[in-house]
Structure formats: C-alpha cells, structure tokens
Amino acid sequence: MSYVVIKDIVKSFNGAPVLDSLSLTVNRGEMATLLGPSGCGKTTLLRCVAGLTPPDRGLISIDGKDITGLAPRQREVGMVFQAYALFPNMTVYHNIAFGLKMKRLAGKEMENRVRNMIELVDLAGKEHSYPAELSGGQQQRVALARSLVLEPKVLLLDEPLNALDAKIRKNLQAELRRIQKGLNITMIMVTHDQEEAFGISDTVYIINKGRVEQAGGPGEVYAAPASRFVAEFIGNYNVMAPDEFRRLVRAENLAGGGSFAVRPEVIKILPAGAVETFKAGGNGKDGWYVEGKIDNLTVKGNCLCYRVKCGDLLINVDQLNDRELRRFDGETPVKLWIPREECISLN
Numbered sequence: 001m002s003y004v005v006i007k008d009i010v011k012s013f014n015g016a017p018v019l020d021s022l023s024l025t026v027n028r029g030e031m032a033t034l035l036g037p038s039g040c041g042k043t044t045l046l047r048c049v050a051g052l053t054p055p056d057r058g059l060i061s062i063d064g065k066d067i068t069g070l071a072p073r074q075r076e077v078g079m080v081f082q083a084y085a086l087f088p089n090m091t092v093y094h095n096i097a098f099g100l101k102m103k104r105l106a107g108k109e110m111e112n113r114v115r116n117m118i119e120l121v122d123l124a125g126k127e128h129s130y131p132a133e134l135s136g137g138q139q140q141r142v143a144l145a146r147s148l149v150l151e152p153k154v155l156l157l158d159e160p161l162n163a164l165d166a167k168i169r170k171n172l173q174a175e176l177r178r179i180q181k182g183l184n185i186t187m188i189m190v191t192h193d194q195e196e197a198f199g200i201s202d203t204v205y206i207i208n209k210g211r212v213e214q215a216g217g218p219g220e221v222y223a224a225p226a227s228r229f230v231a232e233f234i235g236n237y238n239v240m241a242p243d244e245f246r247r248l249v250r251a252e253n254l255a256g257g258g259s260f261a262v263r264p265e266v267i268k269i270l271p272a273g274a275v276e277t278f279k280a281g282g283n284g285k286d287g288w289y290v291e292g293k294i295d296n297l298t299v300k301g302n303c304l305c306y307r308v309k310c311g312d313l314l315i316n317v318d319q320l321n322d323r324e325l326r327r328f329d330g331e332t333p334v335k336l337w338i339p340r341e342e343c344i345s346l347n
C-alpha cells in the first residue's frame, strides 16, 4: 500500500492555477524526488503536504490517515528548506534539541536522541559551535538533523543542497541517501538538478505545469522519456521533429508520428572515411550512418561533448574521454552511427 497518497490536488493563487489536479504516491521508506522547471509548483506541493498552504481541492494522506485538514504540527511531517534557517544564537546541540524541547522531551532521552543524531550527520565535536562558525555543508547537516531528530513520518526537502558547492553537494547527496536508507525514512525531495534526482532516488516525478508528466525509477525515466517535455528536460537528449529525423537518417517511411529522441552517448562518432562496420552484417544491428561536420567540442571532465552539424541539424554526441580515442576538432568531416533501437519515438 502507498504510504503517502497525494490525490487530485488543485491550488490556484489569485486565480492562476499552480497545481492542476496533481496526484502521486510514495511508498514507505522510499526516496522520491520532484524534478521540474522553475515555477511548476514543486514548493507549493511540499507546502500543501506540510500543511503550510491549504489546497483548494484534493486529498493528502499518510499511512492511511487523511491529513488534508490537519494543522502542520499534527502531521508528523518534517520540512527542510533551501535556506537552513538555523537559530543563530543557539549552538549545534541546542538547534537540534529545540524541536524535542518544544515537545516537552527532556533529560537523558532527549540528550541521547540529540547525540545520536549528531553522530549520524557526522558533526561530533561541533556540538558547541554556533551556525556562523560552520561551513555551508555543516549548517545543512544541522538543518537535516534538526528535522530527523523528531522522527517525522515523512521528511520533505526543498532543494536542500542548492547552496552548496559541487563537491560538498556530492558528498551530502550520498550521506542523505545513506541516512534515508539507514532510518528507512520516507523522503520527498525537490531538486532542479537532474543528476541529483537520478542519482539518489527510488522514484522520480517529472512535474510540468502543476501536473506529474512522468513517474518512474530513474533508469526507466531516463531511458524511456514519455514525452518531448521529459526528453528535453532531463538531459541533453537530441529531440527532433518527425520530418527532421526522417531527413537526418534519410528514412522517409519510418513509422511513428511524433518526435524522436536519441541520447548523445549512444551515437558513435567516426572519421568521415570510416568503413561502415556497424551496419547489419557488421555487428548485426540496424541503424543509420549520417555525415556531418564538427561544430563544437566541449570537454566536460570525463566526457567529450561534440556538437555535430548534419545538414541543418545540430546533433549532440557524447563520448568517454578516453586517451586512446581519436579527438575530432575544427570543422573535421565525420560520420555518425545512430543505432535504430536507441531512437525513441515520443508522443
């Protein structure tokens, strides 16, 4: 049974619809992420779940209990915001203990819970520091600990790692996932960052204009985007209109009425004069050779990201930055191999 049920939530602000009959469910102990463009309603949805914004219509339940009309503190839902909003005049220890004190917990039990949490988020030794004496990543861990110590049924996280630089962010992503799994806590996290969403979630919800456009495991959504919107949003897919794609591969009678999407990393890039060994009979696979010219090469760490001009189209091709592989630059004429089975026909 689904642990969190969000059903047909409608919310407008001043007559402008923000959530448009949005529904989704999350299983117990799952890490769910909401991914979508700015303004699509992600924060509004979390606020509805936390009880900070009342929906106009719809139902929200947790563990079978309807919480739609409950006050925030009756919901047992925690929320971590992008800005950590720690109490500046309290130490790490007291920031984390604050919520427990409000619940009138005291003495040894409170102390133990706070100490365990400090261990869990790896802040031992910093108990007596004030927020201003901590790094961004440490402050974010205090914010996380402060919510987790209350043992919420569901923890909502609104772009919790945004303010952090890339390396700390990566570490905290892994840590967040470890804590989430260790405590078997149900989390719903909003992020702008598709890599983050795909890296740490059990389920990804792609939100567009206040509705769920696609839901699924990260691998599934990445490999099989359900619409042009998803393909364009989740990465640098090559998305082409039907006639553009047919022109590119010179296959006029190709089935499918919608757009086509091809991932940059499934396309092979070869010298213009390369022998066509990939074709049926070569590796037995079906596909197309397409001629083009290098338009641009960007080296992104371990990836060579080419943009190749093929007729009037620009095609992205990613290749592992392998020293053994030939690099193409300038306006070198090249040949691309596009495997047919990797071309996704979109609705």
Ligand SMILES: Nc1ncnc2c1ncn2[C@@H]1O[C@H](COP(=O)(O)OP(=O)(O)OP(=O)(O)O)[C@@H](O)[C@H]1O
Pocket: 013, 014, 018, 036, 037, 038, 039, 040, 041, 042, 043, 044, 045, 192
């Ligand atoms: N209290 C409010 N009053 C009026 N309009 C609001 C209010 N809160 C949100 N909105 C509007 O609702 C829309 C969705 O806002 P929301 O904050 O949910 O977007 P978001 O998906 O979280 O975007 P971002 O990724 O930029 O954080 C926006 O157009 C916003 O201006």
Ligand SMILES: [Mg+2]
Pocket: 042, 043, 044, 158
């Ligand atoms: Mg937001």
